[in-house]
Structure formats: structure tokens, C-alpha cells
Amino acid sequence: RRPVTTAKLRRMKEDRNPISVITAYDYPSAMLAEQAGIDVILVGDSLGNVVLGYDSTIPVTLEDMIYHTKAVTRAVKTTFVVTDMPFMTYHGSVDQTLRNAARIMQEGLAKALKLEGGAEIVPAVRALVQAGIPVMGHIGLTPQSIHQIGGFKVQGKSSSQAEKLVEDAKALEEAGAFAIVLELVTEELAEQVTKALSIPTIGIGAGAGCDGQVLVFHDVLGYAGESHPKRFVKTYANIGDTIRDGIRQYVDEVKQRQFPAQEHAFRLEDKAPAPTHL
Numbered sequence: 558r559r560p561v562t563t564a565k566l567r568r569m570k571e572d573r574n575p576i577s578v579i580t581a582y583d584y585p586s587a588m589l590a591e592q593a594g595i596d597v598i599l600v601g602d603s604l605g606n607v608v609l610g611y612d613s614t615i616p617v618t619l620e621d622m623i624y625h626t627k628a629v630t631r632a633v634k635t636t637f638v639v640t641d642m643p644f645m646t647y648h649g650s651v652d653q654t655l656r657n658a659a660r661i662m663q664e665g666l667a668k669a670l671k672l673e674g675g676a677e678i679v680p681a682v683r684a685l686v687q688a689g690i691p692v693m694g695h696i697g698l699t700p701q702s703i704h705q706i707g708g709f710k711v712q713g714k715s716s717s718q719a720e721k722l723v724e725d726a727k728a729l730e731e732a733g734a735f736a737i738v739l740e741l742v743t744e745e746l747a748e749q750v751t752k753a754l755s756i757p758t759i760g761i762g763a764g765a766g767c768d769g770q771v772l773v774f775h776d777v778l779g780y781a782g783e784s785h786p787k788r789f790v791k792t793y794a795n796i797g798d799t800i801r802d803g804i805r806q807y808v809d810e811v812k813q814r815q816f817p818a819q820e821h822a823f824r825l826e827d828k829a830p831a832p833t834h835l
């Protein structure tokens with residue numbers, strides 16, 4: 558497959574070819590996502606919740622995002638990798654925003670950055686785009702502002718909220734964003750935004766009218782997340798159960814002295830020394 562680019566993603570919208578996006582945070586998960594044919598990997602700051610065990614994305618640092626982006630970009634060849642700019646790393650001076658962005662691009666080797674917010678972050682988006690960095694917007698429910706929003710509620714239900722969302726989307730497109738995530742908005746509004754833009758919309762909890770869909774890796778695979786997944790999530794596997802069962806068997810076999818068996822051990826009379834790893 559040819560490497561996925563922003564131009565390809567825009568063409569996919571024009572051709573009504575849905576864009577598949579999943580988050581990934583490390584080498585094996587990114588490798589498997591690419592092998593499965595994913596178009597875009599998002600190194601989301603949701604890693605704060607699902608990998609680091611925080612209860613929001615607010616504690617996630619620039620160092621965290623760089624560390625995980627490095628692991629993901631080492632694993633993929635053709636997948637387009639987008640990394641979240643974490644909390645408060647794009648709200649200071651444009652200079653500071655550019656310095657933070659440069660670190661994720663140069664050290665993490667991301668292909669693009671995602672920023673939460675609408676019209677208020679247009680100066681940051683413009684500066685990044687002028688620097689040659691593709692920017693993905695993210696509006697609707699924006700988890701970095703959860704304390705201001707006051708909870709995980711569906712956005713854009715009132716007509717004034719809906720109007721603002723459409724204006725924010727247009728402002729981001731105008732500022733040069735190559736795509737926009739719509740999180741937790743009504744299907745009607747997501748459809749309206751999608752039709753109003755020439756750049757693709759990527760929905761999560763935003764219904765079927767978007768140009769693409771994104772879900773969190775751990776939610777898709779039932780990997781040690783919540784026992785009651787959110788309504789907008791579909792769980793396609795239960796790897797948490799598989800992992801727990803596998804570890805349980807290992808523990809049992811160690812306790813029963815069934816592992817290691819003869820074939821796992823090295824003995825003096827072995828002819829050639831077996832490799833000790835891999």
C-alpha cells in the first residue's frame with residue numbers, strides 16, 4: 558500500500574470512501590493496526606486514561622506524547638500517524654506552541670498534530686500550518702476542557718451550540734486544518750458539518766454521517782477498559798479476557814512445576830548452544 562497522506566484523506570472524502578482511524582500507543586498495537594489495514598493511527602492523549610491510569614487527559618505531558626509517538630512511528634510504514642498536543646501545550650504564545658509542536662514532529666516523528674478547540678485556537682492552527690505541519694481539529698466534546706464543560710454530555714443539542722459548532726468547523730478549515738474530529742455530537746449536526754466542509758470529518762459518538770470513524774484501541778478490543786462500554790463504542794474482541802486467561806495458565810503451570818518443560822531448558826549435553834533469547 559502507498560503511504561496515506563492528507564491529500565489521500567481528502568480524496569477519500571470526495572470519493573465517499575470511509576476513513577478508518579484507531580488510537581494506538583505502542584509498537585505492537587500500531588504494528589497490528591497497520592497489518593489490519595487501518596488508514597490513520599491517532600496517538601491520542603486518551604493514553605492518559607487507558608495506558609497511564611489517570612481519570613482524565615489533563616495530567617498527560619508533552620514527554621508522554623513524544624514517548625508513545627516514538628514507539629508507534631517505529632512500528633508503521635504507510636499508516637498516517639497523528640499525535641494529540643496535550644493539555645495547555647498550545648495555549649501560550651505562538652512561539653511556545655511551535656516549540657512544543659516541533660518536539661513531537663522531530664522526536665516522535667508524527668506526520669500531523671491534533672488540537673482541541675474551535676475559533677479560539679485558530680492562531681495556533683495557522684502558525685502550525687504555516688510551519689508545514691498538518692493539523693487535525695477536534696470539536697464537540699473536548700476532553701481537555703472537561704471541567705469547563707462539566708461532564709461527558711452530547712454537544713450541539715441547542716441551536717446556539719449547534720451554530721457555534723458549525724462556525725468553529727468552518728474556522729478550522731479556513732485556518733488550514735486537513736480534517737476535524739467530531740466527538741459526541743448529534744448525528745444530524747455531524748452530518749451538517751460534514752456537508753459544510755471540504756475536509757473530512759472523523760466521528761466518535763457522532764453517528765454515521767461523518768467521512769470517517771475513530772475509536773480508542775482499548776475500547777475496540779475489550780482491553781481492560783470499563784465493564785460497561787459507552788453507547789458509541791462497539792467492542793470487536795475481548796483481548797482482556799484472553800490476556801487474563803493466558804497469564805492465569807502461566808501462573809498455574811509455574812505453581813504446578815509444569816513450566817518450564819524439558820524443551821524449554823538447556824542442558825550440558827546439548828550439541829549446539831541454543832540461542833538464549835528470540
Ligand code: KIV
Binds near residue numbers: 600604641695740761
Ligand atoms: O485521545 C483520543 O483518543 C482522541 C480520540 C477519541 C478522538 O482524541
Ligand code: NA
Binds near residue numbers: 601602603614641
Ligand atoms: Na485526545
